[in-house]
Amino acid sequence: MSAQPIPTAVPLADSLLSPLETLPGLGEKAGRLAEAVGGGRVIDLLFHIPERYVDRQRVLSLREANDGDVATIPVEIDSISSPGTPSRPWVVRCRSEGWEVEIPYFLRARWVGPWLARSFPEGAERTLSGRVRRNGNRWRMEPPEFISPPDEIPPLQAVWPLVKGLSGKDVGKAMAAALPLLSGVGEWGDRTLLQRRRWPGFTEALRLLQAPEVIPGHEPLDRLAYDELLAGQLAIGLVRRAAQTRPGRSLLGDNSLREVAMAAFGHQPTGAQAHAIAEIDADLAAPHRMLRLLQGDVGSGKTLVALMAMLRAVEAGTQAAIMAPTEILARQHLRTFAKLAGAAGVEVALLAGSVKGKERKRVLLGLASGSIPLVVGTHALFQEKVAFRDLGLVVVDEQHRFGVAQRLALAGKGADTDMLVMTATPIPRTLLLTQWGEMAVSRLAERPAGRKPIVTRIVSRERREEVLDALRRAFARGDRAYWVVRAVEEGEQHDNVAAETTFAALREIFGEEVRLAHGAQALDVREASLKDFAAGRAKLLVATTVVEVGVDVPEATIMIIEQAERFGLAALHQLRGRVGRGDAQSYCLLMPSADLNDGEKRRLAVLRDTEDGFVIADEDLNHRGGGDALGTRQAGLLGRRLADPQRHGPLVRMAHQDATLLLEKDPHLDATERGRAAARWLLPFFGHDTSLELLHAG
Incomplete structure (x- = not known):
């Protein structure tokens, strides 16, 4: 079975996957909005959850107000006074049910006076909503957020995270245009699960969060967090199933090169290193392509494990490449590899931006002819002019520094190329299941002998x-x-x-x-x-x-x-x-x-x-909460924007189990059951629709 590509647009969701520019009235604000919501699609806006809500109906009279409350009160405008000195504010004076209310405006632009005169005409009645402060027998209101007849003031106001140049009213206007587009979206959630958890439907959950009549409980966000986790697990499951049936080749070696290199190293590998090498050897020997994560804490010895894998590929008659995010790191690997692989008579070359002229030409010719079996490089490795005679293994170091497409480009330079990705970032077990479920994982939890504690x-x-x-x-x-x-x-x-x-x-x-x-x-x-x-x-x-x-x-x-x-x-x-x-x-x-x-x-x-990186990672996860360590937000559940690790951690395993069962029943996610929408619509909503091919790169 091979996984079918997921469509980038589906009939019931075309409008939700459309660019934000398609919403009316945004204009030049569309770019700011995309920056704030973390994406340029309408669905990204709908997933931009408010950070809090302001109840503007709780206090409707100054008789009920406490110092610091948000109040929505009727007023009669008395007067407006201009600043006497540059340090003084404009002051709007008004009355509300016998109370004196002052509103200071610390603004200096020429338009302020005329704007205040239009907004607060003397003798007019207005309804204002803003935070009030008590000063003896008088009240002071911070510049109100709403100045209008009562029916134009929202009873419950959502407050969204913003960026510079974007106001809450801008987001609210866009959200009001986006919410009606949910009407064409079906429901894929299992009815029994929704009833047991008391979760709303997908579209209802978004409406309850984005345009609530009362402050929502935790159920709407829990429902959406589960959908997000399920989408990730379905994408992972599709990749895993494709990988399991994907053709590959056996890379078998005789240890002739590795034994010499290990002797030059001068130390026995740790138990964790030996175990990881054995796991990688088994993958290389199997008749399918390897996709394995080597996760090791700082100083755990990942480089030695990677070199042993690369030498196994060379023993099998193929080439191997390791890609590093910086030339400094690439040259560091070059020194280590040249010493150990060089002892076994294996040439190691460097391909980076600084390698030019005759040396660059020599390296390119050597890779194309196969005379250079090992290469260490940076982004230069996946440039179009770089060709290999037979690339058997790709190692990607500090993999989060590279885009998925970049990793795929390098792996695509060989036929049935195996891939090993490395990271020094300690990953809690929950995150391993969430982010790396499509990969086999080897973990190095020991420090090499001789390293003193810091x-x-x-x-x-x-x-x-x-x-x-x-x-x-x-x-x-x-x-x-x-x-x-x-x-x-x-x-x-x-x-x-x-x-x-x-x-x-x-x-x-x-x-x-x-x-x-x-x-x-x-x-x-x-x-x-x-x-x-x-x-x-x-x-x-x-x-x-x-x-x-x-x-x-x-x-x-x-x-x-x-x-x-x-x-x-x-x-x-x-x-x-x-x-x-x-x-x-x-x-x-x-x-x-x-x-x-x-x-x-x-x-x-x-x-x-x-110094235990896994203990530290768990503590960091608990403290910093949700985020996207592979994107702009460097904390929490990797690749997640709705799921919170502390609250939604238990949902990860449930989503994993549900995705596994669903794929067993419906491998292509194209069936409906009892009138429910197919769960494959989750994939484009949560950004897993670029192509399954890209997900193969890790």
């Missing part, structure tokens, strides 16, 4: 001079250090510690031995700083999270992270993993801001007290 300490910023003295002593020993901050420049957040400012200050102290690396630099400038640090021409590297992965400097023994409480725990753990890569004792110093709250203290204590 000493992690929480150090107040008042002890900065002690930290600087520690750096001086470390530099005198020949060690190197990282100094990591969140922001590139001041102004991203008013109290952010900025890389540019920190670099300038530390350059004053340590002179020319300080380098700077951040994402806003030109690539060649950033790469030059990283190379200087790796080569020892610099002893201190001031950086943002660009050093989170792919930087291997064994001489670096100190990691300093300012405002550590503002990083996710997983990011802190990855940053800490940049040290402790040599024989010397290494340290990670967390320098948080002052006045941490209890939650921030607990999170940093977790990092201080454990």
Whole structure:
């Protein structure tokens, strides 16, 4: 059985899959709206769930109001006074049931006076809705959000997350145009399940969340979260079924190359490494294509496992390629591979943006002829001009740095190519089931022998001079250090510690031995700083999270992270993993801001007290909630926008089981049962319709 492609448009959902520009009255706001909702389709707007609701009917008189309430009250306009000085506001004075009410407007534009005169004509009656503050016998209302007759003020107002240049009224107008388009959508949910869970139908759930008459309970969002999880599991199931029947070839080796390389390595693999190598060997030997995830915590030895797999492919008479997200990481792999594979007489070449001229031509010819069996590269590997004689295995390192299409492009350069993807991001078991269910998974949970634990300490910023003295002593020993901050420049957040400012200050102290690396630099400038640090021409590297992965400097023994409480725990753990890569004792110093709250203290204590990436990942998941670690939101359930890991974790397994049963009954998801819509409509709604072929790339 091979999975059929999912249509990009279905009759009952054409309008929901249409671009936001098709909604009336949006105009130039469509781009802002797409940015806010995380997608450019009407269905993306409908999935943009309000973060809260404002009840504008709860307080209808100042007699009922408390200080700080949102009130919807009738008023009679008395007067408008202009500012006496530039620091004073315009003030609208009015009365409501005998109470004096003032509304200040701190606006300076020329249009303010005429606009206020039109909005608040003297002697007119208006209904205002806004937050009120009590000041003795008077009330003050913040500039009201609604100024109108009562029937134009929504009794319950949804408040959506916004972006700059987009207002809640813009979203509300678009939502009002989008909701009627749900009328053509059928119901695929199992009636028994909906009744047991007291869940509404799909379209009713969206209406209850986006245009409620009363503040909704948790059932509508639970229903949609389940649909999202089920859509993901169905897509995964289709990919898995296609992979199981997809033709492949057996890659068998005699260990002649691997034994020599392992001898050059000089250590026995850990038990976890040996187990992972055996699992990969079995996949390579099987007559179907391998799609396996190698997940290992920082420093767990993924590179050795990958090399053993690549040498097995070479022993079988094919070629192997490993793709890294940066040239720094690619060159790091090249050094390791050249030492170990070179001992076995296997040539390893580099193909990256900096490889030009005769050397580039030589590498391209060698790959095409097969004389170069192993290649390490960056995005340059999947360019159209790159051809292989017989590419048997592709390894993708730090796979989340590449798009699915990029991974597919590289795998497509061979016939029946096996694929191994690697990640150092610790993934909780729930997320493994959710995001990686279509892959076989090998996990490395041990650290290689000889690696010393990293000493992690929480150090107040008042002890900065002690930290600087520690750096001086470390530099005198020949060690190197990282100094990591969140922001590139001041102004991203008013109290952010900025890389540019920190670099300038530390350059004053340590002179020319300080380098700077951040994402806003030109690539060649950033790469030059990283190379200087790796080569020892610099002893201190001031950086943002660009050093989170792919930087291997064994001489670096100190990691300093300012405002550590503002990083996710997983990011802190990855940053800490940049040290402790040599024989010397290494340290990670967390320098948080002052006045941490209890939650921030607990999170940093977790990092201080454990190096177990899986414990840290679980804690980070619980703290940071839902998100998309493969997209713009770097937290929570990977690839999810509605499901929350804390609340909806139990639904993952249920969705997994339901998808498995559904695919057993209906492999192509094209049947209906008792009048229900086919569940395949879930796939385009939740973004799994680009093509099943892309999902094969992982």
